[in-house]
Amino acid sequence: MIPIDGLTITRSATLLDALAQMNKGAKGVLLLVDATGRFERTITDGDLRRLLLAGHPLSETISSLQAISSSVVSPDADVAAVLRLLDEKKIDQVPAVDGAGFPVGLWLRREVPSPVLLSTPHLSEFEQEFVAQAFATNWIAPLGPNVDAFERELAALVGVKHAAAVSSGTAAIHLGLRLLGVGPGDVVFCSSFTFAASANPILYQGAEPVFIDSEPESWNMSPAALRRAFRDAEREGRLPRAVIVVSLYGQSADLDEIKAICEHYGTPILEDAAESLGATYKGRQSGTLGTLGVYSFNGNKIITTSGGGMLVSDDANLIEQARFLATQARDPAPHYQHSVMGYNYRMSNILAGVGRGQLRVLPERVDARRAVYERYAEALSDMDGVRFMPEPSWSRSTRWLTVCTVDPSAIGMTRAQLVERLSAERIEARAAWKPMHLQPLFADCRYYAHEPAKSVCDALFENGLCLPSGSNMTYMQQERVIEAFRALTATSRPARLAG
Numbered sequence: 001m002i003p004i005d006g007l008t009i010t011r012s013a014t015l016l017d018a019l020a021q022m023n024k025g026a027k028g029v030l031l032l033v034d035a036t037g038r039f040e041r042t043i044t045d046g047d048l049r050r051l052l053l054a055g056h057p058l059s060e061t062i063s064s065l066q067a068i069s070s071s072v073v074s075p076d077a078d079v080a081a082v083l084r085l086l087d088e089k090k091i092d093q094v095p096a097v098d099g100a101g102f103p104v105g106l107w108l109r110r111e112v113p114s115p116v117l118l119s120t121p122h123l124s125e126f127e128q129e130f131v132a133q134a135f136a137t138n139w140i141a142p143l144g145p146n147v148d149a150f151e152r153e154l155a156a157l158v159g160v161k162h163a164a165a166v167s168s169g170t171a172a173i174h175l176g177l178r179l180l181g182v183g184p185g186d187v188v189f190c191s192s193f194t195f196a197a198s199a200n201p202i203l204y205q206g207a208e209p210v211f212i213d214s215e216p217e218s219w220n221m222s223p224a225a226l227r228r229a230f231r232d233a234e235r236e237g238r239l240p241r242a243v244i245v246v247s248l249y250g251q252s253a254d255l256d257e258i259k260a261i262c263e264h265y266g267t268p269i270l271e272d273a274a275e276s277l278g279a280t281y282k283g284r285q286s287g288t289l290g291t292l293g294v295y296s297f298n299g300n301k302i303i304t305t306s307g308g309g310m311l312v313s314d315d316a317n318l319i320e321q322a323r324f325l326a327t328q329a330r331d332p333a334p335h336y337q338h339s340v341m342g343y344n345y346r347m348s349n350i351l352a353g354v355g356r357g358q359l360r361v362l363p364e365r366v367d368a369r370r371a372v373y374e375r376y377a378e379a380l381s382d383m384d385g386v387r388f389m390p391e392p393s394w395s396r397s398t399r400w401l402t403v404c405t406v407d408p409s410a411i412g413m414t415r416a417q418l419v420e421r422l423s424a425e426r427i428e429a430r431a432a433w434k435p436m437h438l439q440p441l442f443a444d445c446r447y448y449a450h451e452p453a454k455s456v457c458d459a460l461f462e463n464g465l466c467l468p469s470g471s472n473m474t475y476m477q478q479e480r481v482i483e484a485f486r487a488l489t490a491t492s493r494p495a496r497l498a499g
């Protein structure tokens with residue numbers, strides 16, 4: 001909203017005065033007020049032009065302007081409500097008018113702030129050349145030189161021997177479970193605090209998920225809960241076929257401890273590093289610490305191919321099998337022959353070209369996301385009840401998303417209310433993942449909390465907030481998020497905390 005100084009005018013002004021004032025204000029609009037200063041209607045340059053065309057001389061007052069009822073908004077209308085009204089009425093400006101009828105500001109469509117989104121694709125100068133090569137050579141297929149090179153280049157970057165590029169992270173998890181022999185009736189342990197894509201492939205395989213809580217240090221899988229789940233499973237004679245360890249929001253889980261437990265029981269780990277490409281755990285790359293690792297290149301990820309995924313492993317046989325299953329499991333025969341069920345999961349050569357370009361800027365993207373986090377942390381950490389996702393000494397997080405928890409009693413509103421209010425300011429913040437054991441889909445599944453009577457991820461969901469974190473966010477956009485966060489929570493803070 002802009003100030004209205006120099007934009008109000010009364011009917012006693014001449015047409016010439018009005019034109020001169022319109023010209024000086026340079027907003028293309030004036031606010032007509034009565035003698036007491038109360039708002040009457042807006043005047044556009046078109047209104048003044050029509051008076052002139054109708055033969056009114058420049059020296060005449062504008063009293064002949066028709067009395068019309070212009071749209072107005074209240075002074076506390078939020079950006080989203082203002083935009084809705086502008087769209088609905090097909091207008092480009094609307095004054096804010098207080099309860100007594102006085103104008104207090106003016107909204108101009110061209111000055112409405114653009115939305116600040118959670119995490120948008122950030123392309124570099126390199127993608128187009130690889131994509132152009134694919135077009136020039138007619139490699140418009142789910143195989144080709146970009147696919148092979150993307151696999152090699154990603155494997156080299158994360159320090160793993162083999163990689164298979166597929167159509168999504170979910171497809172990579174599904175293939176991974178199949179390769180680990182997960183089938184109907186099997187049990188698979190899986191982090192509860194994650195996106196549904198981590199767990200759905202367990203159901204694709206007809207297996208049963210058992211969910212494991214997070215630990216407060218990293219917000220990822222709790223070794224304590226995992227240990228209890230294994231003990232029970234051993235006692236019941238139903239050890240899991242695999243453990244899906246998810247590394248969330250750009251941070252690795254505590255893999256050494258988790259690996260030691262899994263190795264004790266001889267259970268392989270599938271590391272879901274969809275959100276943590278570029279992160280390290282004790283200097284090793286996230287996604288390379290289990291038997292299999294999975295990355296996602298979905299549009300919101302740290303690097304993207306628009307949609308895509310990668311399955312990685314040091315085991316050549318597993319990755320060869322993954323490629324086989326991902327291309328409809330065609331037997332090596334001179335005709336179409338299939339002995340096992342396969343999938344159409346390979347990545348297209350065009351998208352792999354996008355991936356190759358993106359891979360070149362991964363380190364820069366990590367630095368940029370970390371810088372966004374550091375800015376938020378510096379500007380907001382002093383606030384009561386605001387805590388950022390911790391980064392243990394063994395972790396270097398990419399801060400794919402900056403996530404914090406907010407204490408409703410300190411900030412005066414729930415996390416859900418804060419998301420709504422930020423959204424009204426055109427700032428896209430989101431709730432942290434709703435844990436899988438709280439999802440209706442998995443209501444019948446077993447769950448192991450960090451401590452028997454203390455679920456960590458329930459609280460993370462209740463109070464967890466993801467802030468806009470894109471590597472392409474401008475300084476001003478970050479500033480807007482910080483200002484809105486502080487302003488919204490400060491005004492609604494309970495009186496005893498306000499000062």
Ligand SMILES: Cc1ncc(COP(=O)(O)O)c(C=O)c1O
Nearest residue numbers: 168169170195197198274296298
């Ligand atoms: C933790 C996690 N696992 C798996 C996936 C699935 O990846 P995709 O969207 O590429 O299928 C995602 C993201 O979408 C994710 O955040």
